[in-house]
Amino acid sequence: MSEVQAETLTVADFARTFRRIQAEIHKMIIGHEQAVEELLSALFAGGHVLIEGVPGTGKTTLVKTLGLALNLSFNRIQFTVDLMPADITGTRVILSGEDGRREFTFQPGPAFCHILLGDEINRATPKTQSALLEAMAELQVTVSGTTYRLKPPYFVMATLNPIEMEGTYPLPEAQLDRFLFKVRLNYPDEGELTRIISSTTGPDEAGIEPVFHAAEAPERVEALKKLVRQVIAAPAMEIYAARLVRATQPQNSRFVTDEAKAVHDEMVNRYVMFGSSPRGAQALILGAKVRALLDGRANIAREDIDQVAVSALAHRIMLNYAALSDGIDATHIVERVIKSVRAAKV
């Protein structure tokens, strides 16, 4: 059914649907236009999103609103230190049947949904955090030797609280790499804050109207995701994405090969410990495809790649102590890399 819908869907349909979802979300979320767009881009690109923001900036509300707008099943897990993997994936419990027999039955955890919010994921132990890895990458959960498939679409949004770092467990690089984008929620400006106050403290709550019917929502979302994959990427664009990713890798890294063809930036060599993985290039192209569809095109351009570069690459770059001492952010590195690769014109 989804294949039929993908063929009949047009570029204009995608853009129209995207804008409708965006509009529904903004009924509840004031501001954060770019964050919402990146969130939806990651959803339709088939990835997961790591949301970083200070408390009270609407992270949970954003994810919850997205679920409502898409009319998809939604679960929320508050990550704490004592949270166990089984609390996420589910576990086998002894249940009594109608005939009185007792047997182990798998009880699905909160991971079994379409949209999963992992709130403050860095407060759980690495063991629990890694419980999400299989679900995010393989769309399946293995419990006691039995693998359970997750129903598509499956979209994980994890939030990170950049303050109160005591008692937290920074996400391992492998798990960070599995998030397509990292979205940053900044403080709202004065106008946005005023609108937040008036809309959330009044008697009326904003009602979210689902864009899809509940029965067809998963298929519609899958059809849109399939359309994104059909967007054409010229070889030159793939080369450009590859060069961007290679340019984030420091020249003196022992993992870098064929360095003669890479664009090297002094800032990268000085501040970066490890550059982006190949998943970064995939994220660039997929994100660019969504941007191209939103622009009414069936092909991606460099501008599309540049627009998603920070979201796709920043969290994949490991900085060294020199960067920390100099106050250099990964965002600066990515922006510098874009300029270097553009200037190189290889």
Next chain:
Amino acid sequence: MSFLSQDQRVDEKLGQILGQVGSVRLRLNSLAIQHAVLYTLAIVIACGASIFAGAYLVSPLIFLAGGAALIVVGCAGVVSAVRAGWQMRASAMRAAAIADDRAELKGRLSTVVALAPGDNHSPLWSYLIEDTLGRRDEFAAAKIERRRISRAVYPLAGALVLAAAAFPISKIKHAPQVALNEDQEDLTVDLDDLHLRPADPGDDSGMQVTADPATMRRLQDKLARENPAGDEAAGNSLNQLVNRARDMAGNLQSKLTGQQANSNRRLNLRLADAGDNRDQNEIRRAPDAQKNRHREIAGQFKQDLEKSNEIDLPPEDDSRQPNSQPSTGGTGEAGVESDAGQENPAKDQSATDRSIQQSGENSSNGGEAHGIGADPDSLFGAPAPSKLGNEGFEISIEARPVDHGAKGAGRAYVPPKVRTPLSVDQEPDEPVARAAVPADDRSTIKRVFER
């Protein structure tokens, strides 16, 4: 009525897009070729005009250095222009990328051109073709590149203006020299006005120098004084190189300016010696062994003349030395005699010889050849070897021949001849008649000489 399939329609539209990209490519390549050709022409014309103008305006060495620099710069410019033109050439892919940038098509054309040869197209391929073809007006060749003529035409125009300005310079600089060189081949200059420098072996400046032997000796002495290290300098490879470079540049300038025939005319340079006392005294004081030897020989010869009381001086080569009279030391008589000698050389020669014999060596300011009237070098044995060996020397003259003025026709200034009458106490010199020694005195004389 024929119905085309979806794929055929897409291919047809793809053909239209590629055709339009082809026209863009054609225009870009045309501009690239124009760039290379026009810039090359501009550089060649500008350098040629500059060299042509330099041939008239600057001295040979500056012309040589400037011309070489211009040629080097021009060659580099031509290479650069051709290289730039080569880099400007556009493949279909590059033409599509340029059209994408200029028409803000966001990679549509590049994607179409890049993926056109393939068969396995995305389901959105037809959408891309339709979308791109719908913007065909935006990437028309005239919109992507408005110019049909490269901007390199402006440098070419500038070079042509430069070339046009160079020709009037040649006209202005050419006319006076033609007038000056037309009618004068003989030139007489004073030795004191000469600035001497060593010349290269085998150097032929088109000038023949003639003078009497005394003047030639003075010339030699002057050369030795003004250029003490003349022999070394003549052998100096750097000087030779500079002189050759100057000559080469001069020849090149002559060829460029068309003045080669005039400059090759031989100029007969006749040296005159004003012979002031200062120079004579300097010559006497000059520590030149060869000169002293000539003096001794001349003195001995004069004593022999007194003893023999004979006048038998060898004739001089008047054909090569029209002003062959010796200097009389500041009186300017040599010049007068020279004028007379030109009219009747044989007569003047004998008269001069007599005059020398009569007034002769009693005069104290006569110079080393005074009273002799001939070159001791040619009178007493073989000529002494030249100080300059086989290399010779070159005379650089600042003066230019002119066809106007009171002293034209190649005559140096000659002061009027003045004869001072003898006082009452003076008697003219007369030769003493030869007489036989008396027999009584012969033993006495013989004893004195034996002692």
